[in-house]
Amino acid sequence: MRVTLTDVVLRDGLQDEPVLVAPADRIAIAESLVAAGIRRLEAASFVDPRRVPQMAGAEEVLAGVPRGGEVRCSALALNARGVRRAVAAGAAEITAVSSASGGHSRANAGRDVGSALDDLAAAVAEHPEVAFTAGIATAFVCPFDGDVPPEALLAVVDRFARAGIRRFGLADTLGTAPPEQVLRSLEVVRQAHPDAEFGLHLHNAHGRALSTVDAAIEAGITRFDSAAGGYGGCPFAPGAHGNLATEALVAHLHARGIPTGVDERALDDAIGLIARVLARASPLT
Template structure:
């Protein structure tokens, strides 16, 4: 039986301030967004996707992007990144001090047209302007591939199509790519096989994973990625989030669930579990709901120890 060695440490990037908030139709006041970000900063999180510099008409929830960044600049212990759809978005992000930009790209033309009003090829050609600008500003740029494990319009994405996208990214000088299961269509076998291929073909490319728990397979997919040596994962506090252009896509993997799972396997995250659960509770109270967090529903197993209930006594 083949044995897998899991990483000893991983880096979690908190994406609720972007991916989580953008899925909310009810306006979240800027003060509340800043409060959540400040609370997250106390948990040990070292990386955060703080917002997206999209046109306010596209995602009204993020129209306060500049203000949110300006009001959290003192959080020097966190590396902030921002999602940018175009050159104008990149310029806005850099103007308020963002030092890492994440490019927006779909794996399929159907999703790309819905999300960015252009084909995949056209979108990657447009990214050249962003990369040139970022290089002049000494800003890091990472790539992404949405619906990499399945498109709600086209179904399973051929591996060959993903290889072409990664190849174009590599030629543009990108060295880090986020593979996103935007609608929760991926499975562990698929994750494992795709990573084996991509890591084999592009050994110098760093891949990170962005899993949604729409169909309950996010943690299993994380383990499959860990077995392939992946050490960077996105997650969202309280399981918030989703793609506004992907029907039924709500439910990022919850940060508190991911921290619990990893720490249970003795994989260090640097995040305090109790603190992240408490922050998830605070976030849920502000937003009004969660996106399917197991820690908020059941809590860690430590809450069960040394607390016998009447039912426990009867079962014993």
């Protein structure tokens, strides 16, 4: 077995730091991660820089990060405007994100779940040349609405599927969902969509993310997001914890005999670079 890792530190990691990292430094981080053997990066988020100033300069970042061959870089968008910006910037892979819960959707996207999904579905239809993944935030727990019933998650999966998307990333945005809750919801959506591909985007509030990884692998899930250094969170989800750290995930998989293609020493070097970049970055004003 081989798992597919996507490092999201350039997007999810940096969006929650109280500093502005220059595009050139973000590109350097991407290069260091690729040098360590990371082959999938979430490089940028095409959102309103007035709301998430850490993501300003997304076009410049996407233009400069390594791409080609085995190296794949994706961009994130919350609405049709973001999708169009990402396409104009040359994104061939886009994660279109909606929340599974109404409270988080209103805080994060400024609209209810249904409106957000309709807007994204229209943008997906406009761009058949793009490989879309549906990212579903608060797939299991919402900071405003509490536990998200599997049926509510399935309704969002259904809507994305009707738009033609077959790859899904389910996010434990707060990092508080126990493994058994994640597996219950996964079972519901996989039974309804047996031909779709599901992955997990895990945060790590209680140190249980690796247990969730193990349970998911046993259930046949092989796609996981993580962030080098464990950075990250959601500015619009109070209480969100940092991402599952890429270095912890890689070490754990290697200990299980599961190859990743990542050099752990080189990954440590990349994490050191991230720390230095953050230390010299301009603070948010």
